Amino acid sequence: MNNYQAIFEPLTVKRMTLKNRVVMPPMGTNFANMDGTFSMQHVSYYEQRAKGGTGLITLENVCIDYPMGTNGARQLRMDNDQYISGLWHFNEKMHAYGACTSVQINHAGASAYGLRLDGEQPVSASNIPSKKGNPIPRPLTEEEIYEIVERYADGALRAQRAGFDCVEIHAGHSYLLSQFLSPLYNKRTDKFGGSPENRARLTKLVVEAVRKAVGPFFPISLRFSADELLEGGNTLEDTIEILSYFAEEVDILNVSAALNDSLQYQIDKMNLEDGWRAYMSKAVKERFPDKVTVTSGNIRSPKRATEILESGDADLLAMGRGLIAEPNWVNKVANGQEDLLRKCISCNIGCADHRIAKARPMRCTVNPDLHYEDDYKMKPVLHPTKMVVIGGGTTGLEAAATAAEVGVSVELFEQKDYLGGLGHEIARFPDKKRIDDFITYEINRCKELDNLAIHLNHAATLADIEAIGPDIIVNATGAKPLLPPINGLKEQLENPNRKIFSIFDILDDMSKFQEFEGKEIVVIGGGAVGLDVVEYYAERGAKKVSIVEMQGEIGKDLDLITKLAMMEIVEKFDVEVHVETKLTEVKENSFLVEKDGEMIELPFDLGFVCLGMRAEAPMIRELDQYARKNGAVLLNMGDSKVARRIMEGTREARDILKTIEVLENTRTQKMLFEQTKSLQATQTI
Numbered sequence: 308m309n310n311y312q313a314i315f316e317p318l319t320v321k322r323m324t325l326k327n328r329v330v331m332p333p334m335g336t337n338f339a340n341m342d343g344t345f346s347m348q349h350v351s352y353y354e355q356r357a358k359g360g361t362g363l364i365t366l367e368n369v370c371i372d373y374p375m376g377t378n379g380a381r382q383l384r385m386d387n388d389q390y391i392s393g394l395w396h397f398n399e400k401m402h403a404y405g406a407c408t409s410v411q412i413n414h415a416g417a418s419a420y421g422l423r424l425d426g427e428q429p430v431s432a433s434n435i436p437s438k439k440g441n442p443i444p445r446p447l448t449e450e451e452i453y454e455i456v457e458r459y460a461d462g463a464l465r466a467q468r469a470g471f472d473c474v475e476i477h478a479g480h481s482y483l484l485s486q487f488l489s490p491l492y493n494k495r496t497d498k499f500g501g502s503p504e505n506r507a508r509l510t511k512l513v514v515e516a517v518r519k520a521v522g523p524f525f526p527i528s529l530r531f532s533a534d535e536l537l538e539g540g541n542t543l544e545d546t547i548e549i550l551s552y553f554a555e556e557v558d559i560l561n562v563s564a565a566l567n568d569s570l571q572y573q574i575d576k577m578n579l580e581d582g583w584r585a586y587m588s589k590a591v592k593e594r595f596p597d598k599v600t601v602t603s604g605n606i607r608s609p610k611r612a613t614e615i616l617e618s619g620d621a622d623l624l625a626m627g628r629g630l631i632a633e634p635n636w637v638n639k640v641a642n643g644q645e646d647l648l649r650k651c652i653s654c655n656i657g658c659a660d661h662r663i664a665k666a667r668p669m670r671c672t673v674n675p676d677l678h679y680e681d682d683y684k685m686k687p688v689l690h691p692t693k694m695v696v697i698g699g700g701t702t703g704l705e706a707a708a709t710a711a712e713v714g715v716s717v718e719l720f721e722q723k724d725y726l727g728g729l730g731h732e733i734a735r736f737p738d739k740k741r742i743d744d745f746i747t748y749e750i751n752r753c754k755e756l757d758n759l760a761i762h763l764n765h766a767a768t769l770a771d772i773e774a775i776g777p778d779i780i781v782n783a784t785g786a787k788p789l790l791p792p793i794n795g796l797k798e799q800l801e802n803p804n805r806k807i808f809s810i811f812d813i814l815d816d817m818s819k820f821q822e823f824e825g826k827e828i829v830v831i832g833g834g835a836v837g838l839d840v841v842e843y844y845a846e847r848g849a850k851k852v853s854i855v856e857m858q859g860e861i862g863k864d865l866d867l868i869t870k871l872a873m874m875e876i877v878e879k880f881d882v883e884v885h886v887e888t889k890l891t892e893v894k895e896n897s898f899l900v901e902k903d904g905e906m907i908e909l910p911f912d913l914g915f916v917c918l919g920m921r922a923e924a925p926m927i928r929e930l931d932q933y934a935r936k937n938g939a940v941l942l943n944m945g946d947s948k949v950a951r952r953i954m955e956g957t958r959e960a961r962d963i964l965k966t967i968e969v970l971e972n973t974r975t976q977k978m979l980f981e982q983t984k985s986l987q988a989t990q991t992i
Contacts (some may be wrong), residue, residue, distance in 0.1 A: 309640075323526050329623075330362065331353075333475065343384030354401070355677070356406075362407065365409040384418070385410070393708075412456075430445055431444035432494070438670030439568060441567075474527055480532060489506075514557060515556060534587060560588075560601070564604075571869075571872040574655055578738040580651070581605050585602050600622050602615060605653055633649040649746065653741055657672055671954070675957050691974075697784055706845060708759065715967060720767065724764050733814065739839065739906055811894060813915070821851060824848050825911075830917060831917060831918065832918045838865070840917060845877075864905065922949055
């Protein structure tokens with residue numbers, strides 16, 4: 308019997324019956340066409356999650372009032388009837404797999420996507436930007452407010468006509484309804500501002516208008532920020548009071564959290580525990596026991612998911628990024644394949660940073676193909692093919708497993724006694740432990756493949772390569788710390804009583820770095836690695852933590868969520884920040900740095916030099932010569948090509964399929980040519 312039965316209990320909400328308790332919440336993708344219609348890849352992306360067993364698929368927030376209500380570089384639209392046919396097609400696809408469907412209708416307000424506004428000022432409750440640095444909006448007039456209420460009603464009716472089983476109203480996350488609900492944004496003095504009742508008035512009107520439009524038997528969900536997690540914003544207690552003004556006509560209360568300026572708690576940062584928001588949905592459920600509640604927040608483990616349901620903290624589980632990473636989450640749990648779950652590591656790079664900060668299509672660090680998932684396994688190689696992978700980090704593991712899954716005979720060499728490379732090493736930081744979930748998945752995946760051999764404690768040699776005679780060689784040897792020729796650095800790193808360390812020193816043996824109280828720490832390098840060290844010491848009670856960065860800001864290349872989280876730590880723990888500051892000399896107990904021509908000495912108990920990473924490919928010339936001589940294909944990928952993040956290496960590794968495809972086509976063409984030539988010779992005789 309499956310140990311997680313609570314996940315698979317059906318649930319009926321009015322005329323909608325869900326086959327299980329797993330919900331795919333609405334998440335922007337930037338997959339839509341520029342005209343607001345679906346692309347083929349867009350539908351396929353959702354289809355993978357429906358095929359994977361998800362009970363309720365909620366289509367990402369859709370524009371109901373164009374252009375003033377739009378958000379995102381590529382957003383779906385349903386502001387008029389011409390979009391119904393595409394939405395109907397979407398629903399047919401989802402329903403074919405037994406999934407129910409919902410759509411989130413939304414007006415962005417002050418969060419509107421500026422490039423679509425043709426110079427018009429965005430609108431809101433007041434003139435407060437939806438996040439620091441955003442354009443200043445203008446307050447809506449009462450007449451405009453009532454017009455927008457009608458747009459919500461029109462959108463809900465359109466959703467019903469398009470075949471959705473439910474409609475969700477977005478009243479959180481710094482969008483328009485949230486801008487009226489929150490005292491941080493709403494500074495109005497009319498009947499739509501001031502008291503909780505007045506701030507709730509617009510949402511109440513919207514809920515009532517939507518109910519009137521869809522009738523009494525159609526489920527309505529409401530997503531909201533239960534705690535805005537900002538000083539002066541709505542607390543959980545405030546929100547529960549506000550809900551009392553309009554919850555009556557709502558069937559599902561989708562309990563989320565945070566606003567734009569606390570985004571690391573909306574799109575959860577990596578170190579938040581599985582299901583950390585469950586206390587919020589529990590409080591909402593206690594106040595509104597007759598309503599179906601949804602919780603979310605880094606839910607990755609089926610054990611934790613079951614605990615939330617069995618304790619009554621929530622009725623449904625929203626797994627957003629978890630289903631981006633693993634569309635087959637439900638089916639794998641149902642089939643006892645928990646060890647093959649490709650869990651989201653909450654890095655927020657491809658899903659949040661790509662989409663929000665960079666206007667790119669959504670990607671995923673651990674899932675290199677969001678649209679077609681396992682389709683490649685249906686095209687095994689027709690010709691015997693051998694491949695050698697040098698390096699057992701995340702890139703090497705992904706390349707090895709992918710190739711083996713299509714029938715290639717693979718041998719992987721790793722010089723260390725463990726797999727995972729730098730990813731596994733960084734995961735030794737307590738706040739980065741989720742990274743190991745991906746490595747565990749890759750290792751378990753490799754164990755399933757009889758045509759994949761892994762050699763640990765074995766640095767590959769040219770003799771190994773020659774003995775195997777591979778058709779494809781993958782070099783994935785990773786990166787090493789960048790240690791420039793700074794006065795005193797080499798000498799202090801070689802000092803037997805040293806107090807200077809690189810990132811690998813702390814990761815190789817963290818037991819030596821367990822003293823925090825009273826310690827003064829100085830970190831050179833304000834990138835991701837340096838900030839990991841700052842986080843480690845600041846959160847554990849170090850007396851003073853300082854960071855030095857040559858550029859004008861720390862965390863310049865971090866993803867949006869991690870940067871917000873790191874800046875919160877810097878502020879909370881009074882980390883001393885030195886930007887536009889250059890390290891000039893390393894002494895036994897201090898760093899000598901230069902800023903604006905002035906020399907500053909920074910004393911420390913422990914000093915860390917974290918100046919980034921450089922590609923490490925020691926055999927690449929030998930491998931290139933071998934490949935040229937023997938007609939093999941050589942690929943240098945991941946950090947051994949350019950030091951980057953896990954995501955780029957994973958995607959390059961999956962692209963091994965393109966190399967295999969070209970090799971297969973070449974061999975097939977050669978075989979056909981030889982057959983034709985032989986046939987012609989026979990006919991001539």
